[in-house]
Amino acid sequence: DAMVIQNPRYQVTQFGKPVTLSCSQTLNHNVMYWYQQKSSQAPKLLFHYYDKDFNNEADTPDNFQSRRPNTSFCFLDIRSPGLGDAAMYLCATSRSKGRGGTDTQYFGPGTRLTVL
Amino acid sequence: DQQVKQNSPSLSVQEGRISILNCDYTNSMFDYFLWYKKYPAEGPTFLISISSIKDKNEDGRFTVFLNKSAKHLSLHIVPSQPGDSAVYFCASEGNTGKLIFGQGTTLQVKP
Numbered sequence: 001d002a003m004v005i006q007n008p009r010y011q012v013t014q015f016g017k018p019v020t021l022s023c024s025q026t027l028n029h030n031v032m033y034w035y036q037q038k039s040s041q042a043p044k045l046l047f048h049y050y051d052k053d054f055n056n057e058a059d060t061p062d063n064f065q066s067r068r069p070n071t072s073f074c075f076l077d078i079r080s081p082g083l084g085d086a087a088m089y090l091c092a093t094s095r096s097k098g099r100g101g102t103d104t105q106y107f108g109p110g111t112r113l114t115v116l
Numbered sequence: 117d118q119q120v121k122q123n124s125p126s127l128s129v130q131e132g133r134i135s136i137l138n139c140d141y142t143n144s145m146f147d148y149f150l151w152y153k154k155y156p157a158e159g160p161t162f163l164i165s166i167s168s169i170k171d172k173n174e175d176g177r178f179t180v181f182l183n184k185s186a187k188h189l190s191l192h193i194v195p196s197q198p199g200d201s202a203v204y205f206c207a208s209e210g211n212t213g214k215l216i217f218g219q220g221t222t223l224q225v226k227p
Contacts, residue, residue: 004159031213042120042217043160043205055212090159097213105215107152107159 003027004108006091012114013081021076021111023091031097032074033105034066035090043090049074050097078113086115119143120208122218130226135193137221139206142187146208150215151180151191154203163204164191196225 005024013019023032031050037043047056049068063085065077078085089112092105121140129135139149147168152160166173166180166189173180179192193200206218 040219042118042219045214048213094213103213104162107161109157109159
């Protein structure tokens with residue numbers, strides 16, 4: 001089945017130790033998004049790629065970076081995780097950046113990051 | 117500043133009855149709204165959407181109502197089924213594809 005896959009599902013890292021979260025998709029979608037969701041809060045967009053074009057949200061900390069080496073894969077790098085970065089990280093894809101219909105966003109199951 | 121708000125963290129209804137989930141937004145420029153449903157250990161999945169040119173959109177048991185003057189939308193599920201038990205997120209979608217989510221409402225449908 002076509003889908004959005006996130007690995008690992010659970011990630012534990014130490015304070016200040018770099019960590020990379022992975023997202024892959026078999027939908028061949030042009031757009032890939034990364035959202036951060038802290039406990040009992042709304043998911044919040046960090047950045048997205050439209051093909052190779054990177055789009056950062058204005059309030060995303062510099063500590064968060066992303067790479068998209070090809071259409072299928074997108075990575076979230078946290079250079080120096082702090083305790084406040086513990087959250088669920090959701091990857092999503094869409095065919096384009098239109099409104100709904102075939103441009104609906106499809107989400108992966110998320111990676112829960114714990115920072116010790 | 118929370119631009120999309122779901123003020124009820126949880127809702128419990130009996131099977132067969134109506135579930136009504138509410139959402140408020142602050143930005144009158146928002147013109148497209150969606151509801152996503154999330155089961156435990158899964159990502160959110162798209163449920164239903166509405167454009168501001170409409171005040172109602174229906175898909176089977178699910179209906180979304182939009183009141184632009186009140187900046188309020190609601191999701192009605194009739195009749196509710198135990199399989200509807202999940203977290204429901206309201207979201208506004210900008211023309212760049214960015215989703216602005218509410219905090220979510222956990223719906224429990226009791227048999």
